Amino acid sequence: MAGEMQKWVLMATAQTPTNIAVIKYWGKRNEDLILAINDSISVTLDPAHLCTTTTVAVSPTFDQDRMWLNGKEISLLGGRYQNCLREIRSRATDLEDEKQGIKITKKEWEKLHVHIASHNNFPTAAGLASSAAGFACLVFSLAKLMNVKEDQGALSAIARQGSGSACRSLYGGFVKWVMGKEENGSDSIAVQLADEKHWDDLVIVIAVVSSCQKETSSTSGMRDTVETSMLIQHRAKEVVPKRIVQMEDAIKKHDFAAFANLTCADSNQFHAVCLDTYPPIFYMNDTSHKIISCVEKWNRSAGTPQVAYTFDAGPNAVLIARNRKTAAELLQRLLFHFPPNSDTDLNSYVIGDKSILQDAGVQDMKDVEALPPPPEIKDKVPAPKCKGDVSYFICTRPGRGPVLLSDECQALLNPSTGLPK
Amino acid sequence: MAGEMQKWVLMATAQTPTNIAVIKYWGKRNEDLILAINDSISVTLDPAHLCTTTTVAVSPTFDQDRMWLNGKEISLLGGRYQNCLREIRSRATDLEDEKQGIKITKKEWEKLHVHIASHNNFPTAAGLASSAAGFACLVFSLAKLMNVKEDQGALSAIARQGSGSACRSLYGGFVKWVMGKEENGSDSIAVQLADEKHWDDLVIVIAVVSSCQKETSSTSGMRDTVETSMLIQHRAKEVVPKRIVQMEDAIKKHDFAAFANLTCADSNQFHAVCLDTYPPIFYMNDTSHKIISCVEKWNRSAGTPQVAYTFDAGPNAVLIARNRKTAAELLQRLLFHFPPNSDTDLNSYVIGDKSILQDAGVQDMKDVEALPPPPEIKDKVPAPKCKGDVSYFICTRPGRGPVLLSDECQALLNPSTGLPK
Numbered sequence: 001m002a003g004e005m006q007k008w009v010l011m012a013t014a015q016t017p018t019n020i021a022v023i024k025y026w027g028k029r030n031e032d033l034i035l036a037i038n039d040s041i042s043v044t045l046d047p048a049h050l051c052t053t054t055t056v057a058v059s060p061t062f063d064q065d066r067m068w069l070n071g072k073e074i075s076l077l078g079g080r081y082q083n084c085l086r087e088i089r090s091r092a093t094d095l096e097d098e099k100q101g102i103k104i105t106k107k108e109w110e111k112l113h114v115h116i117a118s119h120n121n122f123p124t125a126a127g128l129a130s131s132a133a134g135f136a137c138l139v140f141s142l143a144k145l146m147n148v149k150e151d152q153g154a155l156s157a158i159a160r161q162g163s164g165s166a167c168r169s170l171y172g173g174f175v176k177w178v179m180g181k182e183e184n185g186s187d188s189i190a191v192q193l194a195d196e197k198h199w200d201d202l203v204i205v206i207a208v209v210s211s212c213q214k215e216t217s218s219t220s221g222m223r224d225t226v227e228t229s230m231l232i233q234h235r236a237k238e239v240v241p242k243r244i245v246q247m248e249d250a251i252k253k254h255d256f257a258a259f260a261n262l263t264c265a266d267s268n269q270f271h272a273v274c275l276d277t278y279p280p281i282f283y284m285n286d287t288s289h290k291i292i293s294c295v296e297k298w299n300r301s302a303g304t305p306q307v308a309y310t311f312d313a314g315p316n317a318v319l320i321a322r323n324r325k326t327a328a329e330l331l332q333r334l335l336f337h338f339p340p341n342s343d344t345d346l347n348s349y350v351i352g353d354k355s356i357l358q359d360a361g362v363q364d365m366k367d368v369e370a371l372p373p374p375p376e377i378k379d380k381v382p383a384p385k386c387k388g389d390v391s392y393f394i395c396t397r398p399g400r401g402p403v404l405l406s407d408e409c410q411a412l413l414n415p416s417t418g419l420p421k
Numbered sequence: 422m423a424g425e426m427q428k429w430v431l432m433a434t435a436q437t438p439t440n441i442a443v444i445k446y447w448g449k450r451n452e453d454l455i456l457a458i459n460d461s462i463s464v465t466l467d468p469a470h471l472c473t474t475t476t477v478a479v480s481p482t483f484d485q486d487r488m489w490l491n492g493k494e495i496s497l498l499g500g501r502y503q504n505c506l507r508e509i510r511s512r513a514t515d516l517e518d519e520k521q522g523i524k525i526t527k528k529e530w531e532k533l534h535v536h537i538a539s540h541n542n543f544p545t546a547a548g549l550a551s552s553a554a555g556f557a558c559l560v561f562s563l564a565k566l567m568n569v570k571e572d573q574g575a576l577s578a579i580a581r582q583g584s585g586s587a588c589r590s591l592y593g594g595f596v597k598w599v600m601g602k603e604e605n606g607s608d609s610i611a612v613q614l615a616d617e618k619h620w621d622d623l624v625i626v627i628a629v630v631s632s633c634q635k636e637t638s639s640t641s642g643m644r645d646t647v648e649t650s651m652l653i654q655h656r657a658k659e660v661v662p663k664r665i666v667q668m669e670d671a672i673k674k675h676d677f678a679a680f681a682n683l684t685c686a687d688s689n690q691f692h693a694v695c696l697d698t699y700p701p702i703f704y705m706n707d708t709s710h711k712i713i714s715c716v717e718k719w720n721r722s723a724g725t726p727q728v729a730y731t732f733d734a735g736p737n738a739v740l741i742a743r744n745r746k747t748a749a750e751l752l753q754r755l756l757f758h759f760p761p762n763s764d765t766d767l768n769s770y771v772i773g774d775k776s777i778l779q780d781a782g783v784q785d786m787k788d789v790e791a792l793p794p795p796p797e798i799k800d801k802v803p804a805p806k807c808k809g810d811v812s813y814f815i816c817t818r819p820g821r822g823p824v825l826l827s828d829e830c831q832a833l834l835n836p837s838t839g840l841p842k
Contacts, residue, residue, distance in 0.1 A: 212805070230686075231693060234655040261699075265651075268701045272652060276693035278686050279717040286707045296700040384633070 008102050009059040009418040012145035013411045016054070016137035016402040017047040018122075018129045019168045020204075020318045022263040022310055023247050024270040025177060026218075027226045027236060032079070033185040034164045037226065037233075038240040040177045041247050042168040043320070044196065045204060046399030049352040052133035053405070054118040055412040056141045058104075062113035068412075068420045069118050069134070076116075083161040084139055085114070091154075092146035109146055116142075117412035117420050122394070128206070129312060135162030136169035140402040152401075156190035172196040172400035174251050176244070196398045199254050202320055203327035203356060206394040207334065209287045209315040216281045218313040221274065228278040235273055240266075256322040260305035263320065264295075267310040283313050287338075287389040291317045294337055294374075301376035306330070328359035331393070335362060336371040338390040352395040429523055430480040430839040433566035434832045437475070437558035437823040438468040439549060440589045441625075441739045443684040443731055444668050445691040446598060448647045448657060453500070454606040455585045458647065458654075459661040461598045462668050463589040464741070465617065466625060467820030470773040473554035474826070475539040476833040477562045479525075483534035489833075489841045490539050490555070497537075504582040505560055506535070512575075513567035530567055537563075538833035538841050543815070549627070549737065556583030557590035561823040573822075577611035593617040593821035595672050597665070617819045620675050623741055624748035624777060627815040628755060630708045630736040637702045639734040642695065649699040656694055661687075677743045681726035684741065685716075688731040704734050708759075708810040712738045715758055715795075722797035727751070749780035752814070756783060757792040759811040773816040 025040035065085065067076050076082070092109035096102070104112070116138060120130050139159040143150070152170050160167035160177075167188075168175040173195040180188030216224075225232050243262055250258035274281040284292075292309055299305045307330050308320040319334075321327035331350070340349040346365055350357045362368055405411075414421050446461035486506065488497050497503070513530035517523070525533070537559060541551050560580040564571070573591050581588035581598075588609075589596040594616040601609030637645075646653050664683055671679035695702040705713075713730055720726045728751050729741040740755075742748035752771070761770040767786055771778045783789055826832075835842050 228686075230660045230690065231652050231655060234652060234659075238655075239651045265649075265697075265699055268699070269651065269697045272693040272697035275696060276686075276690045278682075278689070279721075280689045280713060282710045282713075285710075289703045289706075292701060292703075300700075 006060050008100055009057050009061075009413075009415055010097060010100065010102055010104075010145065011055055011057040011411055011413055011415060011418075012141050013053065013055040013405040014137055014141035014144060014402055015047055015051050015405055016133050016140055016169050017044045017172065017399050018050045018052070018133040019044045019165065019175065020129070020310060020312065021165065021168070022259070022308070023240060023243050023266050025164055026270050026273060027222050027232055028164070030185065031223070033188075034160050035185050035188050036164060036177065036179045037236040039179050039244045040165075040168070041193065041244060041251075042165070042175050042177075043202075043204070043398050044169065044172045044175060044401060046396045048399065049394055049396040050122050050128060050133070052118055052120050052130065052137040053410065053412065054116060054134070054137040054141045056138070056145050057115045057413045057418045058112040058145065059115075059418045060112065062115055062418060065113050065116075067116040067118070070120060071420060080135070080162045084135060084158055085142070087158040087161065088139060088142040088146060088148060091143070091148045091150055093149055095147040114142070115413055115418045119412055128208070128316065129165060131163040132165040132169050135159050135166035136402060138162065139166070140170065141404075144404055153189040153191065157185060157188060160185070160188060160190075170401060173198055173398055176248070193248060193251055196400050199251065199398065201254075201323040202398055203324055204396045204398070205319045205321065205327060205330055205334065205356070206396065207291055207317040207319065207338070208391045208394065209285065209317065210389055210391050211285055211315045215283065215314055221277070221281050221313060224279075224281065225273055225277040229273050229276040231276045232273045235269060239269065257305050260299070260308035260320070260322075263308040263310050271311065283315065284311055285315045287386065288315045288317060290337065290386065290389070291319075291334075294333055295319065297376045298333065298374060324356070324359060327356050327395070328361075331356055331360040331395070332362070332371055333374045334390070334393060335360070335368050336373060336385075338386050339368050340365070341388050348392065350393045350395065353397065354395065356395040427481050429521055430478050430482075430834075430836055431518060431521065431523055431525075431566065432476055432478040432832055432834060432836060432839075433562050434474065434476040434826040435558055435562035435565060435823055436468055436472050436826055437554050437561055437590050438465045438593065438820050439471045439473070439551065439554040440465045440586065440596065441731060441733065442586065442589070443680070443729070444661060444664050444687050446585055447691050447694060448643050448653055449585070451604075451606065452644065454609075455581050456606050456609050457585060457598065457600045458657040460600050460665045461586075461589070462614065462665060462672075463586070463596050463598075464623075464625070464819050465590065465593045465596060465822060467817045469820065470815055470817040471543050471549060471554070473539055473541050473551065473558040474831065474833060475537060475555070475558040475562045477559070477566050478536045478834045478839045479533040479566065480536075480839045481533065483536055483839060486534050486537075488537040488539070491541060492841060501556070501583045505556060505579055506563070508579040508582065509560060509563040509567060509569060512564075512569045512571055514570055516568040535563070536834055536839045540833055549629070552584040553586040553590045556580050556587035557823060559583065560587070561591065562825075565825055574610040574612065578606060578609060581606070581609060581611075591822060594619055594819060597669070614669060614672055617821050620672065620819065622675075622744040623819055624745055625817045625819070626740045626742065626748060626751055626755065626777070627817065628712055628738040628740065628759070629812045629815065630706065630738065631810055631812045632706055632736045636704065636735055642698070642702050642734060645700075645702070646694055646698040650694050650697040652697045653694045656690060660690065678726050681720070681729035681741070681743075684729040684731050692732065704736060705732055706736045708807065709736045709738060711758065711807065711810070712740075712755075715754055716740065718797045719754065719795060745777070745780060748777050748816070749782075752777055752781040752816070753783070753792055754795050755811070755814060756781070756789050757794060757806075759807050760789050761786070762809050769813065771814045771816065774818065775816065777816040
């Protein structure tokens with residue numbers, strides 16, 4: 001890079017998955033570094049259905065760091081963005097791009113401004129952990145751009161400083177965030193327990209639940225919990241460590257019954273400590289409760305768990321079915337209890353992997369209306385159908401970790417201007 | 422009592438209040454004797470608005486024990502009824518009724534059958550702890566009839582064997598159920614902390630919340646919690662003992678802020694351990710959550726608690742206002758957020774102590790419609806009004822313990838036949 005103003009723009013584009021915790025992270029021991037009070041375990045979701053794509057660019061023509069999220073410029077002044085940018089910049093190494101004839105030394109990276117454009121392939125407002133995929137993608141793409149040589153674990157520790165659960169989105173499959181012991185957080189990193197092929201029977205159905213309640217942000221919610229709940233420390237110190245061991249074992253052995261029991265119990269306990277917070281935090285609503293009842297009745301009548309449920313900081317249900325056949329049966333039950341509003345197109349009501357809908361034998365609204373009550377409730381008074389309680393369903397599965405997208409068509413920034421396309 | 426068949430009927434009628442726990446009882450250490458895993462504290466509610474009236478009768482003409490609840494005959498075969506009947510009979514003493522010329526010896530009581538008629542002055546189905554008032558009234562009236570000489574504490578230990586929380590209905594005002602240490606439960610009794618005059622500023626508003634969910638019975642619910650919750654033992658052993666001390670102190674000093682904070686936190690924690698149960702138990706619904714939000718916002722904006730909330734094993738809110746003025750303001754807020762359905766008569770929508778409604782300046786539906794938004798939400802987007810979410814409100818206050826009703830008009834059994842009037 002010479003002293004005079006040059007016109008080049010150097011870019012990198014990456015795609016990063018979101019993840020759903022099956023042993024929950026709730027509560028920090030250090031707010032700035034985002035260090036958790038317990039380990040957590042997650043399943044990475046298939047980026048084909050839920051992911052963030054981020055393009056990062058540097059150019060000597062940029063006069064400040066800028067970011068666009070889903071097309072809208074947002075401020076990078078927040079401490080979380082600043083932490084991630086600082087940590088990545090400090091690890092940048094000498095780079096030579098022969099194609100464009102660009103050389104950037106470690107020292108020069110410090111002075112170059114970045115442009116960041118990020119896009120979620122799912123509604124940000126739906127409460128589907130967009131910040132996890134977002135910060136993971138920011139860190140991953142910046143690391144690639146700046147020729148950072150650290151391994152994925154070290155990158156996860158940087159993503160963690162953007163959003164705790166983001167560290168788990170640096171890997172596919174089954175991931176553990178080890179809380180670590182160091183004061184500086186250097187050992188608070190994500191590790192992969194198994195890749196996405198390890199247990200590829202699993203099918204995931206997400207119910208995006210309608211809600212008009214304003215939700216407590218997870219940041220302030222978990223701070224309040226740590227400050228006021230009389231149960232959270234017992235959970236973090238006595239309950240979770242045992243569950244982590246059991247969950248790792250269940251994943252290793254493909255033991256769905258243990259996996260489901262642990263997943264459901266830990267989701268419920270996370271919501272229990274939210275309720276034990278002062279003032280209490282309610283993330284689940286009546287629709288969430290109905291979905292749990294539906295799954296619990298089925299699991300009980302089947303004698304062994306068919307489906308696990310887990311809820312994050314919102315009313316949406318993430319349902320994990322033991323295999324494709326069960327997933328089709330799950331979708332039948334969900335559509336029976338929660339049919340779409342009459343004016344909703346089935347095609348936009350069940351999105352993602354539509355082959356599950358085919359397996360369920362449901363092609364149009366007539367098929368939905370013809371669904372029989374599930375056998376476990378057959379002899380009971382039928383519960384009223386809840387049209388409109390669910391906005392839509394997403395069918396997906398465990399998926400891969402971050403990837404670099406080399407095709408320039410997929411970049412979100414214009415390669416000449418470095419501005420959003 | 423001579424050997425030949427005689428026609429006399431000897432009766433006693435009593436009225437017993439219900440109570441609401443402010444430090445909750447949840448979990449037994451002995452299922453048969455109903456021994457709790459922690460102490461609990463309750464406020465007795467004014468029997469003028471919520472009580473059970475029970476008439477018990479004996480006659481040599483009765484050939485079996487029989488009971489009528491709200492006019493309908495029910496079985497006395499359940500262990501809980503049998504325990505109460507056995508314990509009271511074993512403590513019966515010689516009785517001489519000079520007016521009727523009846524003598525019954527201790528031994529003869531064992532052979533005499535009883536008729537019991539019981540009536541709640543509030544809907545049994547409303548989930549307002551009818552079993553607490555019911556068993557307390559059964560034991561109290563039988564003890565009077567059978568000339569039992571034991572003190573109120575010993576009677577509370579018998580009522581406890583009918584329904585745990587019933588032991589707290591043997592006293593007015595503020596009552597503690599001491600869990601006790603003895604294996605036979607002899608020291609698991611209720612004690613009065615203060616009578617109903619001690620803190621007579623308090624006003625209580627109960628929101629009977631509409632619900633179509635079938636609720637888990639508290640008996641099976643607390644059994645499931647003890648068996649499956651990883652948090653309940655920590656609650657019982659570490660959290661509640663401290664709260665009991667603090668609550669006794671708050672009551673003694675009329676410290677409403679401490680009283681309200683403890684009451685709300687303990688209600689929330691009880692529901693938290695329900696949620697931590699497997700399968701999870703939900704007693705509160707979206708309406709319960711809305712009521713909590715309304716109270717929390719107000720308390721926060723006032724800088725000090727104005728109202729405490731507590732929820733038992735159902736969605737109904739019991740709201741305790743610091744004084745009459747606050748109660749009127751509370752009722753305004755509740756009617757603003759939860760107006761009656763257009764076809765509901767205000768007179769049947771707010772029942773109990775109607776003077777609170779007068780204090781609130783609300784005389785008819787026009788006044789309800791004219792209620793302004795509470796100042797704490799004035800500048801925010803108004804939440805949608807929730808018509809029909811509340812069935813009705815009951816205004817009441819702390820009240821007295823059981824009393825014997827000497828006026829025969831109030832008896833529920835016919836003095837000649839011993840059958841329901």
